[in-house]
Amino acid sequence: MSIPTSTSVVESAVIKAPLSHVWHHIKLQDFSKFWSAISKSEYVKGANEETDVVKWSFKDGTVLEVKQEEHSTINHYITYSVISSQPELSYSSVVSTVRLYPVTSGEAEGSTFVEWTGNFSSDADAGVIQDAKFKRREALADLAKVAAKK
Template sequence: MATRVTESRVIQAPIDKVWEKIRSLDLSLWLDTVNKVELTGASGEVGSLRKVTFKDGTLQVFHLLELSDLHHSVTYDIIESHPAITVMSAVHSISLERISHDNTTFIEWSSDFSNDVNQEVLQDSKFKKQEGFASLIKALGV
């Protein structure tokens, strides 16, 4: 069974505008399902934490593993979740690429799960990424 879920999309906005929403890992800036994000540590500091409260009451703590302004990418894992998630681990990455032809942005969001993941979690991850892209497009006003 595959343990990676990847979704991608072309966003009709320049990479700098999209990166402005993604870089801080403050999902409340663009994800409709997030109520608030509380930051522990500096925004661009690897190792910093984000306490993410979703509108459905779910609370998760994201740990920033990697941040690259050069490559327009951010990687994080979820170190705490209430209610608990059903996998031992999951590492998520969002990366952007400039499309020079028309000054748009290619975005890719991938998640690598531990091998105890089931098909339901993989499908949910796929759906949430698609939903997230729609929210991002709405937040960008494009």
């Protein structure tokens, strides 16, 4: 029997670097430059020119092809979906968004608030959601390390 679970995940962090330094890293083809779990990220050749498809090769052997669904340099977010996976995913689909906000006052003024969401199809189980949560936390910590070096 499966355990009922939310099919969305939201992780966030305050990164001690200005938004411009953090935003610089938020390109699908550049995730391997900050996310230590990814060994290589590269454009997929032959994808149609109106869509950006990037292949992420993870150190654990997983290979995902992700498609950029939406990108805003004005509102500082990127939305992507997973279009293929080796090994195959145990669920039908996921759409994720990484969104950045400048912190304009208070103790963290000059920092960047980063929110990374994932909305999964209803066939994703609790293990998938937990895994996504921890992967996002790890990636946000990695992003903080890289962005703070500037």
